[in-house]
Amino acid sequence: MLFCCIFKHPAGNSLSVPPAEPRLWTTQRDGEVKLRMEESGLAAEPALTVNQMFVSTVERYGEYTALRWKEGDQQKSLKYKDYYQTCRTAAKSFLKLGLERYHGVGILGFNSVEWFVTDIGAILAGGFAVGIYTTNSPEACQYVAENSKANIIVVENHKQLQKILQIEDKLPHLKAIVQYKDELKEKRPNLYTWAEFLELGRDEPDAPLDAIIASQKPNQCCSLIYTSGTTGQPKGVMLSHDNLTWTAYSTSKHVNLTAASQAQEVVVSYLPLSHIAAQMVDIWITMKIGGVTYFAQPDALKGSLVDTLKEARPTAFMGVPRVWEKMQEKMKAVGAKSSTVRRKVAAWAKDVGLRTNLSKLNHAPVSYHIAKKLVFKKVRKALGLDRCTKCYTGAAPITKDTLEFFLSLNIPLCELYGMSESSGPHTISRHDAFRLTSCGIELPGCKTKLHNKDEEGNGEICFWGRHIFMGYLNMPDKTEEALDAEGWLHSGDLGKQDENGFLFITGRIKELIITAGGENIPPVPIEDAVKEAVPLISNAMLIGDKRKFLSMLLTIKCQVNPDTGDPQDELTPEAVELCRQLGSKAVRVSEIAGGRDPAVNAAIQEGIKRVNENSTSNAQRIQKWVILDRDFSVGGGELGPTMKLKRPVVVKMYKEQIDNFYKDVASPATPDNPLPPK
Numbered sequence: 001m002l003f004c005c006i007f008k009h010p011a012g013n014s015l016s017v018p019p020a021e022p023r024l025w026t027t028q029r030d031g032e033v034k035l036r037m038e039e040s041g042l043a044a045e046p047a048l049t050v051n052q053m054f055v056s057t058v059e060r061y062g063e064y065t066a067l068r069w070k071e072g073d074q075q076k077s078l079k080y081k082d083y084y085q086t087c088r089t090a091a092k093s094f095l096k097l098g099l100e101r102y103h104g105v106g107i108l109g110f111n112s113v114e115w116f117v118t119d120i121g122a123i124l125a126g127g128f129a130v131g132i133y134t135t136n137s138p139e140a141c142q143y144v145a146e147n148s149k150a151n152i153i154v155v156e157n158h159k160q161l162q163k164i165l166q167i168e169d170k171l172p173h174l175k176a177i178v179q180y181k182d183e184l185k186e187k188r189p190n191l192y193t194w195a196e197f198l199e200l201g202r203d204e205p206d207a208p209l210d211a212i213i214a215s216q217k218p219n220q221c222c223s224l225i226y227t228s229g230t231t232g233q234p235k236g237v238m239l240s241h242d243n244l245t246w247t248a249y250s251t252s253k254h255v256n257l258t259a260a261s262q263a264q265e266v267v268v269s270y271l272p273l274s275h276i277a278a279q280m281v282d283i284w285i286t287m288k289i290g291g292v293t294y295f296a297q298p299d300a301l302k303g304s305l306v307d308t309l310k311e312a313r314p315t316a317f318m319g320v321p322r323v324w325e326k327m328q329e330k331m332k333a334v335g336a337k338s339s340t341v342r343r344k345v346a347a348w349a350k351d352v353g354l355r356t357n358l359s360k361l362n363h364a365p366v367s368y369h370i371a372k373k374l375v376f377k378k379v380r381k382a383l384g385l386d387r388c389t390k391c392y393t394g395a396a397p398i399t400k401d402t403l404e405f406f407l408s409l410n411i412p413l414c415e416l417y418g419m420s421e422s423s424g425p426h427t428i429s430r431h432d433a434f435r436l437t438s439c440g441i442e443l444p445g446c447k448t449k450l451h452n453k454d455e456e457g458n459g460e461i462c463f464w465g466r467h468i469f470m471g472y473l474n475m476p477d478k479t480e481e482a483l484d485a486e487g488w489l490h491s492g493d494l495g496k497q498d499e500n501g502f503l504f505i506t507g508r509i510k511e512l513i514i515t516a517g518g519e520n521i522p523p524v525p526i527e528d529a530v531k532e533a534v535p536l537i538s539n540a541m542l543i544g545d546k547r548k549f550l551s552m553l554l555t556i557k558c559q560v561n562p563d564t565g566d567p568q569d570e571l572t573p574e575a576v577e578l579c580r581q582l583g584s585k586a587v588r589v590s591e592i593a594g595g596r597d598p599a600v601n602a603a604i605q606e607g608i609k610r611v612n613e614n615s616t617s618n619a620q621r622i623q624k625w626v627i628l629d630r631d632f633s634v635g636g637g638e639l640g641p642t643m644k645l646k647r648p649v650v651v652k653m654y655k656e657q658i659d660n661f662y663k664d665v666a667s668p669a670t671p672d673n674p675l676p677p678k
């Protein structure tokens with residue numbers, strides 16, 4: 001907030017005191033922050049609003065294609081100059097519908113032209129762009145809509161509309177709803193189709209919109225990213241114009257993206273846009289460099305993504321670890337079915353690929369033309385990545401196994417690390433600056449500090465730079481927890497750096513379990529060890545915060561409904577086979593859950609025993625466990641959009657099972673809990 005105080009001078013003249021400089025953070029919707037400008041380098045670049053960045057791209061690349069998509073069998077596209085005009089029309093429509101300054105426009109739907117236009121139109125009109133996860137329940141949508149004081153909500157289809165209609169009465173700020181796909185199934189006042197919505201603004205004068213745009217400053221909020229809740233109630237991360245425009249600029253420089261005047265970069269938009277990673281790549285970075293965004297189909301993650309990749313042939317591609325893992329699983333399955341000769345050639349090429357790429361990382365001279373010709377080119381083509389020179393993974397931890405698998409296919413995955421609170425990326429690895437399992441070095445103009453380092457050099461990763469968020473909307477306490485007195489963002493992640501500044505993530509303090517006995521236990525290594533020891537297990541979650549001992553919730557690998565993504569009762573073929581090997585005839589989760597299958601119980605108990613034997617202390621031993629009826633999923637609410645466990649949600653959902661572990665600490669072994677607490 002700018003404070004301007006006017007007081008009377010004893011002589012009677014009015015004296016105006018210059019406005020106090022804004023602080024580094026604010027939690028007020030109309031607040032302003034001090035920009036973290038530096039004297040030189042990239043952080044000294046002039047600050048831009050979203051409109052200024054967009055106009056500058058239109059001036060340079062107005063005739064270039066900005067957006068591409070497929071409608072039926074037809075390819076459609078929009079040029080930069082028309083994209084900008086459509087956003088302006090949408091902005092005028094929002095104003096006509098009553099959008100107030102610093103109020104939200106919620107967007108609930110799959111990636112599309114309309115999503116982008118809503119987001120940017122809301123910003124141009126002086127509101128906040130607010131992505132809402134399509135998997136949100138009506139109550140979760142209500143929280144976001146209320147928190148952001150949404151005046152308008154733009155939904156994709158009838159299904160999403162129903163969620164908003166259920167909570168409409170509880171949203172006093174809501175003035176209109178727009179549905180951008182499919183026919184409206186019913187007419188309602190204040191419900192518009194996309195065409196009707198754009199029509200509202202078509203003939204509106206420019207002046208009121210231009211006045212709003214002219215009044216915008218780079219240090220004001222324009223976008224809210226709601227955290228997905230892996231660490232508690234979602235928080236509205238306030239991002240300023242400068243956060244978006246500067247991060248887009250700095251990232252494009254760091255990873256050497258090509259400006260459209262030389263050749264247009266192409267990206268495929270398919271990850272949830274309400275998450276900062278997808279939004280930064282698909283909307284802001286691509287706009288900054290005048291690239292093309294190609295929209296995938298809504299069923300991208302259910303199987304159509306590879307077809308879209310083959311059509312779009314992206315030059316840069318970002319996947320969360322689960323996307324790469326799925327590709328890996330699929331390729332392995334296809335590989336297993338191919339002829340012996342093909343398998344041998346592929347295995348040989350992969351061996352050459354891994355060895356050569358590892359030597360390359362060590363700057364040793366390499367040559368692998370034959371493998372490239374025989375296998376790698378074909379693999380890339382089959383994945384639609386034949387033009388893709390930059391493949392990224394990020395937003396969650398990826399296993400070394402997956403990194404090595406792709407490296408062996410000559411597809412080095414560059415890792416990207418960051419948070420919503422850092423407008424997306426903080427560090428990114430590059431082909432010319434790469435260490436396996438490292439997340440690379442920080443963006444130019446940004447700084448990293450490791451707080452409270454231990455003897456091995458592990459400390460809490462703290463960030464500084466113009467990508468750091470403004471604050472959490474209406475949450476001063478949480479903001480002060482995240483930003484220290486000097487303005488460093490504390491990530492809650494543990495990491496260490498090598499002598500060249502390469503960052504390695506080594507844990508998450510924010511999910512550390514602190515037992516009643518005061519022992520600090522990082523859950524992920526124990527959970528990973530259990531999954532590795534018992535391949536039948538799909539998800540494992542360690543319990544023990546403020547408890548006397550550790551226990552674990554387990555789920556079994558099951559089939560997934562391809563349309564909804566919901567976990568089914570049927571086991572995967574791999575799980576059925578694993579059961580056979582254990583002497584179990586189970587084909588369904590319900591035959592195993594709750595300790596119903598003695599052979600599976602024994603195998604899990606044996607696996608957990610092995611993990612316990614390797615534990616560093618008694619407190620780190622898993623004493624009890626239970627197999628749940630249903631696997632974790634995004635739709636079920638246990639996993640976030642990047643497949644990170646939402647621990648507080650799981651604890652609430654399975655309270656009964658957890659209470660059971662601890663209700664009688666001295667209880668003897670049961671089929672569910674074969675190991676009595678020590």
Ligand SMILES: Nc1ncnc2c1ncn2[C@@H]1O[C@H](COP(=O)(O)OP(=O)(O)OP(=O)(O)O)[C@@H](O)[C@H]1O
Nearest residue numbers: 227228229230231394395396397416417418419420
């Ligand atoms: N490359 C990476 N490797 C390991 N962990 C990562 C990586 N990138 C991001 N993360 C993890 O994701 C966190 C950031 O998550 P993000 O800002 O996307 O929040 P979220 O998933 O929406 O929700 P919440 O804030 O509730 O966790 C980081 O603090 C880190 O723990």
